[in-house]
Amino acid sequence: MDESTLITRSRAGDLxxxxxxxxxxxxxxxxVAFRITGNRExxxxxxxxxxxxxxxxxxxxxxxxxxxxxxxxxxxxxALDIVRRRPRTVSSDPDPxxxxxxxPADQAVRADVQRRVQSxxxxxxxxxxxxxxxxxxxxxxxxxxxxxxxxxxxxxxxxIARGREALRGHLADLAPARTEEDR
Amino acid sequence: xxxxxxxxxxxxxxxDEQVAPGERERxxxxxxxxxxxxxxxxxxxxxxxxxRGADPVPAPAGFQAAVRSRLAASAAVPRxxxxxxxxLSWKTAGAAAxxxxxxxFSVSLLRDAQPKAVxxxxxxxxxxxxxxxxxxxxAKPAPSAPERAVxxxxxxxxxxxxxxxxxxTTRQIIRTAHLQLAVDDxxxxxxxxxxxxxxxxxxxxxxxxxxxxxxxxxxxxxxxPAERFSSTLLQVxxxxxxxxxxxxxxxxxxxxxxxxxxxxxxxRHESRLLSFMERATRxxxxxxxxxELARVRGEIERLTGRQRFLANQVDLATxxxxxxxxxxxxxxxxxxxxxxxxxxxAAFLTTVRQLIAAVEKIAVVAAALVPVAVVAVLxxxxxxxYRLRAV
Numbered sequence: 097m098d099e100s101t102l103i104t105r106s107r108a109g110d111l112x113x114x115x116x117x118x119x120x121x122x123x124x125x126x127x128v129a130f131r132i133t134g135n136r137e138x139x140x141x142x143x144x145x146x147x148x149x150x151x152x153x154x155x156x157x158x159x160x161x162x163x164x165x166x167x168x169x170x171x172x173x174x175a176l177d178i179v180r181r182r183p184r185t186v187s188s189d190p191d192p193x194x195x196x197x198x199x200p201a202d203q204a205v206r207a208d209v210q211r212r213v214q215s216x217x218x219x220x221x222x223x224x225x226x227x228x229x230x231x232x233x234x235x236x237x238x239x240x241x242x243x244x245x246x247x248x249x250x251x252x253x254x255x256i257a258r259g260r261e262a263l264r265g266h267l268a269d270l271a272p273a274r275t276e277e278d279r
Numbered sequence: 280x281x282x283x284x285x286x287x288x289x290x291x292x293x294x295d296e297q298v299a300p301g302e303r304e305r306x307x308x309x310x311x312x313x314x315x316x317x318x319x320x321x322x323x324x325x326x327x328x329x330x331r332g333a334d335p336v337p338a339p340a341g342f343q344a345a346v347r348s349r350l351a352a353s354a355a356v357p358r359x360x361x362x363x364x365x366x367l368s369w370k371t372a373g374a375a376a377x378x379x380x381x382x383x384f385s386v387s388l389l390r391d392a393q394p395k396a397v398x399x400x401x402x403x404x405x406x407x408x409x410x411x412x413x414x415x416x417x418a419k420p421a422p423s424a425p426e427r428a429v430x431x432x433x434x435x436x437x438x439x440x441x442x443x444x445x446x447x448t449t450r451q452i453i454r455t456a457h458l459q460l461a462v463d464d465x466x467x468x469x470x471x472x473x474x475x476x477x478x479x480x481x482x483x484x485x486x487x488x489x490x491x492x493x494x495x496x497x498x499x500x501x502x503x504p505a506e507r508f509s510s511t512l513l514q515v516x517x518x519x520x521x522x523x524x525x526x527x528x529x530x531x532x533x534x535x536x537x538x539x540x541x542x543x544x545x546x547r548h549e550s551r552l553l554s555f556m557e558r559a560t561r562x563x564x565x566x567x568x569x570x571e572l573a574r575v576r577g578e579i580e581r582l583t584g585r586q587r588f589l590a591n592q593v594d595l596a597t598x599x600x601x602x603x604x605x606x607x608x609x610x611x612x613x614x615x616x617x618x619x620x621x622x623x624x625a626a627f628l629t630t631v632r633q634l635i636a637a638v639e640k641i642a643v644v645a646a647a648l649v650p651v652a653v654v655a656v657l658x659x660x661x662x663x664x665y666r667l668r669a670v
Contacts, residue, residue, distance in 0.1 A: 111350055118346050126338035136339070143338065147346045148353075213333045231295070232330040238297055257291035264326040 099163055107154045118147050121164060124234060125171045131229040132175035134218040142178050146171035161243050168234070169244040172226055179222050209270060216266035224259030231256050285313065290320050294327060369659060384640055451589065453529040454508050454596035462519030463618075465495045465604040472499060472600060475514045479507035481595065496603035508596040515600055523601075531589050538586045542579060549575045 099120070105113035125146055130139035150157075150170050157166050217225055230236045230244060241252045286306045292298050293306050310317050462468035469488070476483050481503030488497025503511045512526070552575065556568045 115347050118343050122338040122342050127336045130336045148349055253292050260291050264323055267326050267329055
């Protein structure tokens, strides 16, 4: 069953069909919510809210942008809502998932890099954090980001540029060679 | 080859190939000549690689099921518009303020539009009445034939005081009437009634009206010269349908004559006492006469007062009029088309007047709000500027 069929059915109130859509998009949506909010509880709340709001607002989705883009917009707004409600606690939980249980040295270093990157992202102002997350973690195009954030292309460009510049300052000491290998 | 200025702020879009072709050439030309910018580009490329290398964070187990159970619990079919949550912002605050103001205006306008409790200051009512009266030819106080025919019966009550000798031949009658009317247009009838009172040289001694449960009703007590009593009744009866008519006449001729005789006797007694006093020689006699004189004088005053009261009652007849608005004006025809049209016209005009009043009020308040708006816009601009700089 393709996405547009699922959307049509969901719109008619078919929870089964919407369940499929959630399954298809939950990881990307959760990921962006996590990067914007910086911790798991808020990410869960934001992503949950996003899927509920998306379902309730499905009628207003007219398919001009892709469903994923539309969903991202709702999720980003939900996440930013949460961030704005608790503005000054820029802390990110060390994610237990990154510390692998059978812990060779290589894994430990990798987990450390992950933590550094996450805390650097979390330290950015919300607008820059969102733009960078959409661009470099979700792989969205500049046009998509402009649609998701409802801002002009020039603003997207400058937010990404400034966000990356700030990240460069935070992460400058990590050895370039290692990450080249990692990739 | 050196080019103008560094290109650090363009390196990020350059990495993503988000620069115009001409701009790219300029950046590349600059990079060839600028070691610092080349190093910057490398470290930026490295940073982006680091971020892109970050592991995706998948949704925790049970996420999908949680969404599903939340949706099932709300049992919601997708709604029309997407209005997720009211975010507290300048916009929502402004909208709330606007709604608040509009609400206040509406309430005050509605209160103005309510049917007012009818309260007419007597003089005002009188003036209104005479005007409305003059415009209404049907209610003109024509000295009609019946009036002249009736007049002699109650002729010359004013002669009592000046010519007491005629008393025996003149009947002294206190006239009262009670009328209950049902009228089509209550307010118009009230005006006409006041006009009648004015026209015959009388006045409204008391009035009270209420408007409970829609149909207004009221009771008016008119005092009119006795000789205009009948003409007044005729005019009043023309205002509407007479439901009750009670006319009373109390013949007080006898009491009047009696009073007159007693006063005359007392006055004689008084003059006699005065002559006694002149001849009195003993103090005790003087005192006794003095006491008697005071008693007689008091009695005379009392009786004269009573006489004056009666004269007033005779001079001014009392007409009590109870009026109420007809609930359903049932004319001769099946449907009162004229009335309906009149009411439609009145309702239409009322609405137009209220709209004009509303627009005027809003304009006035808008004018009052102009300074506030200027301050608000300035603050908003400042906030936006600050925010833009913060991003």
